[in-house]
Amino acid sequence: MITLNTYKVLLALVLLLFTTSLYIEYFSTDLSFLGYRLQKGNLECLKSDLLEVDFRRRLAAKIAQVQLDIARHAGSKGGAVDSKWALQLSEVVAELDPGRRGFSGPTSLKNYPSTHALDKVASSNSTTGSKGGAVDSKWALQLREVVSELDPGRRGFSGPTSLKNDLSTHVLDKVAASNSTTDGTPRNVCPEIYKFDKENNNFPYFQKGMDKEKCTHVRKFKEILTVLIIHQSSVPEDLYFIAKIIAKYYDIRIVVLLKKGAIFNSTVPERLISLEMKYSESDSEAISRAVEIITTPFVFIGNSLSQFNNQSSLERLVLVLDTLPLVKVAAGAARDSHGRWIHGCLQQKMENYHATFDLGYYSSKYECMYCDDLLTPFVTHTKLFDQVPLGKGLNGSIVFHDWFVRVRHAGHSALTCPDVMFFVHTHPLMTDSDWKKFAQKWSLTRIKPYNQSVLEFSCSEVNISCKAIGSLVKSFLIPPCCLKLILREIGYILDFADQNSIHYELQAGSVLGAVKMGTHLPWDLDMDIIFACDDWEKWMKIKDTYLKKINCKMLIHEQGHYFVINCPTLFYEFICWRYSNHSLSRVLLPEEFIDIPTKIHFGGRWTSVISNPGLYSRNRYGIEDLQHAPHWRHLKLGNAEGHYDSAGAWNKCPDPNHHACLDRFPADGSLQFVNR
Structure with a gap:
């Protein structure tokens, strides 16, 4: 007879599979396919980084559904232990490790051609489906932990055991009271706290509410972040204008990447380094060369900037990156010269020679949207460009669309914080020709952009051969x-x-x-x-x-x-x-x-x-x-x-x-x- 304790053991085994088989399976193989090679003794990725983002999301969704079902019956002695939970979990195990297909619990279908008994335990005296056993709420909590590891974007998903938001103490990851990060090193920026006060929040415009906490042992911001302004004009003064405005708000180093043949009509502003593109290099190669001279841990990629003010908080984006280790890129919203505002968060799906881009989000954390691709200026870890280099020979908007695909392949996440607003000349535009180059790069025959109709390409157009x-x-x-x-x-x-x-x-x-x-x-x-x-x-x-x-x-x-x-x-x-x-x-x-x-x-x-x-x-x-x-x-x-x-x-x-x-x-x- 299969008892309720047997089910607890099965669920524990599932958890154990997630925490051990990933190490065994992935750390024993060549990880260069992640976009970079891990240095010996320097395993910077967490174990959940090792699974490709789409794969993690699919498994997380399956486990999350089981977690919801369990949570509905948690603590109820009248709630039936449903056999489909074990089946659903066994499917997840099979995806993680097909060699473990025999592991499935009491409803496993063994591949014995001589017997092939459909669900042999259906006639057994199992507690599966019985109403006598209590469903332990601990199971839901354990599964929720696995979900959050596989897909950080689902961290808000929890069921009846979630903690309600305390508006008086909304602190990122409960670290506001500490003067240092979790490993004891000084903080990059001070954390925030939310205090709602109708009068002091500048009613009715609400320009305040999230306030920085007072903290010590914070590094100087110029040691933390460098600004990289990428060319949009052949006139250097246009970029120098933006650099001067940024310098009013931040005492930081600014690198300006100028177009080929830019004409200098004035002296270079203080604290600004200018680089001119070479005639022989592409946009992606020029940006990579500019990033190489940056020594700070973070870099702000300011593409198409037209203005800058106190609504463009770079500290906010650094704080999010400090707090969420799986998130490697944080962006803000953007307003163009015509006043058109976008959050710029894209969801991207690429499978079976097709790619789809959708503007929107499925989940959020700390008032930021989880994204697969970004249309707006962003902050990232400088070393990420070493781990996931920009593609060679690319120009225009395709540079970062291509890069974000490989950032996802490396297991990293990105997000947009729409409360941070940047001012840009224009929003990124991809022409049909640009999308065709993207399709050629990734062997795609069909692309659905976020802002236009479906584009289809023949085999010959994207260099796909059907002869092998x-x-x-x-x-x-x-x-x-x-x-x-x-x-x-x-x-x-x-x-x-x-x-x-x-x-x-x-x-x-x-x-x-x-x-x-x-x-x-x-x-x-x-x-x-x-x-x-x-x-x-x-x-x-x-x-x-x-x-x-x-x-x-x-x-x-x-x-x-x-x-x-x-x-x-x-x-x-x-x-x-x-x-x-x-x-x-x-x-x-x-x-x-x-x-x-x-x-x-x-x-x-x-x-x-x-x-x-x-x-x-x-x-x-x-x-x-x-x-x-x-x-x-x-x-x-x-x-x-x-x-x-x-x-x-x-x-x-x-x-x-x-x-x-x-x-x-x-x-x-x-x-x-x-x-x-």
């Missing part, structure tokens, strides 16, 4: 533009069959793809079709003029039985059916339907298929046939007869940050592979 599909699908999805070519090729071939009254049926993995996806499996390296042997001569008529039109060739491997059509993108196997008197599977249908073959939606067309495609797939591929596995040619134990032992697990991707890695996706379901 066989090796690609070992670890990556087939690009959508290549999938279109595949469907065009097979459509052309099947049109020939229909026009010549050739009877055929999808076979093997092509049936599986049709059942699961309604199209070619985006990790399959061939297509399989069976036909009646009596139609062999009809097929032979395709091999000359017809196939040449699509640059394909026929190879006969066994006369009268087996041929392959090799096309630029894929190869298509055709086998004549020598069983059951050469009849196709339609003979299994009721007599009145024998002349009406079963058709399945495949890549936008109704295509003839095995009479009962679902039954065929289940019986041929066995346990969990609806889950996914790489093509059998890419499996150590794979074979053409099916029976994959690895259903529900992918091969390890050689480039873990690539958006098309198979192991970035759950090895089950279809919708995550649909390009909407």
Whole structure:
């Protein structure tokens, strides 16, 4: 009998997996894919940094849902312990470590072909689902801690055990009373405290409310931060004007990056260092060169600044970076010369050769929005440019859009504090040409910008080749533009069959793809079709003029039985059916339907298929046939007869940050592979 204590042990094991397997799995491997190499003895990243941001968020969302369910019943003896909690947690464990798929609790489905008992414990005397056991609120707290580690942006998510905001003492991370940081070093800036006072808050404009706490042992701000003003004009005086205004508010070093061929009409202001771009270097290379001379721990990237005043608090942004170790970039809002204000917080999603940018946020902390990308001036750790360098050869707004992708890949977060307002000439603008360069850099065929319609690119436009599909699908999805070519090729071939009254049926993995996806499996390296042997001569008529039109060739491997059509993108196997008197599977249908073959939606067309495609797939591929596995040619134990032992697990991707890695996706379901 499985007791309530067993569930406590299971939950404890899940927590243990998160805190130990990450160290074992990731610290024992080459971490250069994070965008930088960790120096020996200097593991600056926290363990949650080691997981790519999208991966952390997906797992955090799953755990958060379980945490909510548990929290609803916390402390209630009448609340049922739901077996789905264990199932949901086992899914998370499987994503973290597919090799632990056997670990799942009492509802695990073991892959034993001889038994395959569906949820054996459903009939056992388990406490799962019983109403007699109390649900411990401690479980919810433990899971909440895991969620906050995986996705700091969800820290506000907590359920019934959350602490209410005390408006009289709103202090960042409860450190206002301390004169030093948690490691004992002097503070970079003094913390803040919120004291609401209608009269003293400058009613009705409320320019005050968050006040700095008095503290000692604070470094001079010029030792903390340097300003880097990036060119927007070929006239240096425009930038010097901004530098002089900043100098009124901060005694700090200011670096001005001037355009190529800038003309000096006045002396350089005091405390200002000017650098001129070289004719041979790009914007990204010039910015990197400017950052190299900065010696302070923080740098303010002031792109397109037009003015500066006391509403542009640089201390506020440094304080946030000091307080949130996983956040490496902090920005403010921006107001352009036409008065248009934006917070500039973008959410960015890149998967399966598609990228989407949305203006907005899902979560916040300390009155700042968690972001994936930023449109506004920002403060960051200077050393971050060493860990995650700017891309070479980039110009304009694409420089930082590209950089923020890799900042996320390195496991870091960014945020925008909209109470800090910067004055800019214009907000960043990306033209279609800029987005095309971005697409080429990241192998994207579709981009949805935050402020314009969807942009689509062909394979050739973004330098994607469809000629090595066989090796690609070992670890990556087939690009959508290549999938279109595949469907065009097979459509052309099947049109020939229909026009010549050739009877055929999808076979093997092509049936599986049709059942699961309604199209070619985006990790399959061939297509399989069976036909009646009596139609062999009809097929032979395709091999000359017809196939040449699509640059394909026929190879006969066994006369009268087996041929392959090799096309630029894929190869298509055709086998004549020598069983059951050469009849196709339609003979299994009721007599009145024998002349009406079963058709399945495949890549936008109704295509003839095995009479009962679902039954065929289940019986041929066995346990969990609806889950996914790489093509059998890419499996150590794979074979053409099916029976994959690895259903529900992918091969390890050689480039873990690539958006098309198979192991970035759950090895089950279809919708995550649909390009909407």
